[in-house]
Amino acid sequence: MTTTTISPARHRSLGDHSWQDQAVCQSTEYNPVDPEIFFPEPDETDKITAAKSLCSQCPVRRTCLxxxxxxxxxxxxRGGMTEEERGPLHEKLAHRLDYSRVNATIAGRDVHLTKAERRAVVLAAYRHGVTEQRLAWLLKITEEHAQKLYRETRRALRNRDLEQSKQTTSSVETHGERLGRDDFGTAA
Structure with a gap:
């Protein structure tokens, strides 16, 4: 199942670690934090509780996750979740479809995309008339690969339209016979 969100989140760029400066877990002179509390053993519930308490106050918790x-x-x-709690999220990550990430990419931001989001970027770019060169730049691929993706998109849209027209045609037929103008009666 695909998870779809349209939250207006600000996504970090690839390779951007500047968000860590705002993290509550960063130890400073005035706020000493023992990093060991974020790597507790499974039975160290006090450390887990303390770490999650700090995470709950963190302004960059979502970015950390x-x-x-x-x-x-x-x-x-990380992000207020233990290793076990993040496990199912790791498994579902490839299917995530967050349109705010898609929109950010189309706008030129360099954000991490899942496979589903990359497909959505190609479709959105095609529909909005984005050039193959621009798509190549957005997805960090060659222009030849962008051309291939556009060809596949055109083919998929054409096949979808053909399938829809077949379904529309078959719904007008009755028992395999085509209905004519006289089969509908007359208007009073």
């Missing part, structure tokens, strides 16, 4: 999922981090508490 996204970074952990996108980077494949399976160790420690």
């Amino acid at each position: 996204d970074a952990a999922l996108e980077g494949g981090d399976t160790d420690g508490i």
